[in-house]
Amino acid sequence: MLNTVWNGVIRAFKAIDWPLMIILFLFACLGMTVMHSAVGHMEGRFEGQLRNFLIAFGVMWFVALWPPPKVMKIVIPIYIIGCALLLAVLLFGYTSKGATRWLDIGFLRIQPSEMMKLCVPMMLAWYFDKHRSDLKVLDFFVAGVLLLIPFFLIIKQPDLGTALLVFATGFFVIYFAGLSFKLLAPIFILGLIGIGLILYFEPVLCAPDFDWVILHNYQKTRVCTLLDPNLDPLGKGFHTIQGMIAIGSGGIYGKGYLQGTQTHLDFIPEQTTDFIFAVFAEEFGLYGSICLLILYTLLLIRCFMITMKAKTQFGALLAGALTMMFFFYVFVNMGMVMGILPIVGVPLPFMSYGGTALVTLGIASGLLMSISKYKPKKG
Known part of the structure; x- marks a missing residue:
């Protein structure tokens, strides 16, 4: 003993x-x-x-x-459970300060989006490990779907910060698995152009009555106060x-x-x-x-x-x-x-x-x- x-x-x-x-x-x-x-x-x-x-x-x-082999055995179940919990949050989650990010189970309040910061990279690492001998373009597409499902479910809560972290960790797995940088270069260039246009058209984009459509109003306010915090020095x-x-x-x-x-x-x-x-x-x-x-x-x-x-x-x-x-x-x-x-x-x-x-x-x-x-x- x-x-x-x-x-x-x-x-x-x-x-x-x-x-x-x-x-x-x-x-x-x-x-x-x-x-x-x-x-x-x-x-x-x-x-x-x-x-x-x-x-x-x-x-x-x-x-x-x-050990990693033991971890790999539980990857699929925890990924499925994580996505199911995110869906449950959207259907009957607890709302606080305008966001529905929690599940209230009586004795405990949990935030499923937090677990996806780890579940998503684990799932993608498992997927690419299983297909390492014969990696095809289709595999990267499937990996993208596995990443975007929790990403959009978290965006809907809304929780942009956590969604970006989940997307970033998942994206790095896809990139390290062999995603060509040539495919990323156009996205990077478009991103720089987008930032330049936001800076140039800031007075129009940040006008109170201008609707950004793809972002919630509070997210628009965060971007505009980043560009000029003095727009609302005692508020946002x-x-x-x-x-x-x-x-x-x-x-x-x-x-x-x-x-x-x-x-x-x-x-x-x-x-x-x-x-x-x-x-x-x-x-x-x-x-x-x-x-x-x-x-x-x-x-x-x-x-x-x-x-x-x-x-x-x-x-x-x-x-x-x-x-x-x-x-x-x-x-x-x-x-x-x-x-x-x-x-x-x-x-x-x-x-x-x-x-x-x-x-x-x-x-x-x-x-x-x-x-x-x-x-x-x-x-």
């Missing part, structure tokens, strides 16, 4: 990718330090985030024990303006820990969640922000190393997509806080408050560790 327990402990420790674990532990320490300053009068947030980290690390460790542009003021007031060296005036006078909106980078930048300044970026860079480098050393195509595709998911999180969050991207409600990885987001990141980290430690049996 004692030997069995001891062997289980040894196996659990061997499942951990320690370079990645050390980086995540540093993020946990830094995240809790910043959260202590950011919570202000919001009682329970610090303790809640500590609980979230403990749950996330526990889930990460559990997932790390699952308030978040962007206050975020930039906080970052600017931090200067090079920062105001010091617990000394951020924008934070402690409650000028920064959503200071424990989407805008926690503004809290960090105000108190630790440019040098502190550079150190934070270095830590994120180390995280991405380790994830890329895991991707390059993956023993299976499923592992390589999934690890590559999860790595880009981390990058996308950081880029979008910091970009919206600094006023160069629209506000879409994307948390800063391992820094922003949130149980669901941290558990999602914990599962992603566990999958990366599983891929890192997996060694196929010979013969």
Whole structure:
């Protein structure tokens, strides 16, 4: 009995990718330090985030024990369940602040769109692994359908931020599987032309009576206040303006820990969640922000190393997509806080408050560790 327990402990420790674990532990320490300053009068947030980290690390460790072949067996069921839950949200979901994104099951309220950030890349990685020996154009079309189904279901909620994250992680799997860059170049060029036209025709497009048709009114407002936050400085542009003021007031060296005036006078909106980078930048300044970026860079480098050393195509595709998911999180969050991207409600990885987001990141980290430690049996 004692030997069995001891062997289980040894196996659990061997499942951990320690370079990645050390980086995540540093993020946990830094995240809790910043959260202590950011919570202000919001009682329970610090303790809640500590609980979230403990749950996330526990889930990460559990997932790390699952080898990739075992993970592949549950991919199709969880993808189908995820899409079914998204459809259930549209039919009888819980509505809050004009969006229907949750399912209320009595004792718990869940947000199915969060699980699709992982379900979609897992499903696509499984699909391309199964067709790796004879990949055709039709396979990329099928993969596109598998991606677009949850994407449009999330868009309908509406939740543009999560939809973009789901699309990005799924798209990276398709690209890494062999999608030609020549097919993407025209889309990239059209995107640049579209951005140029929006900038040129901003006065017309942002007029109150102009209907964008494809976007909800609040999404149009986000884009227009990005172009000029002063259009509504006390309303929709308030978040962007206050975020930039906080970052600017931090200067090079920062105001010091617990000394951020924008934070402690409650000028920064959503200071424990989407805008926690503004809290960090105000108190630790440019040098502190550079150190934070270095830590994120180390995280991405380790994830890329895991991707390059993956023993299976499923592992390589999934690890590559999860790595880009981390990058996308950081880029979008910091970009919206600094006023160069629209506000879409994307948390800063391992820094922003949130149980669901941290558990999602914990599962992603566990999958990366599983891929890192997996060694196929010979013969």
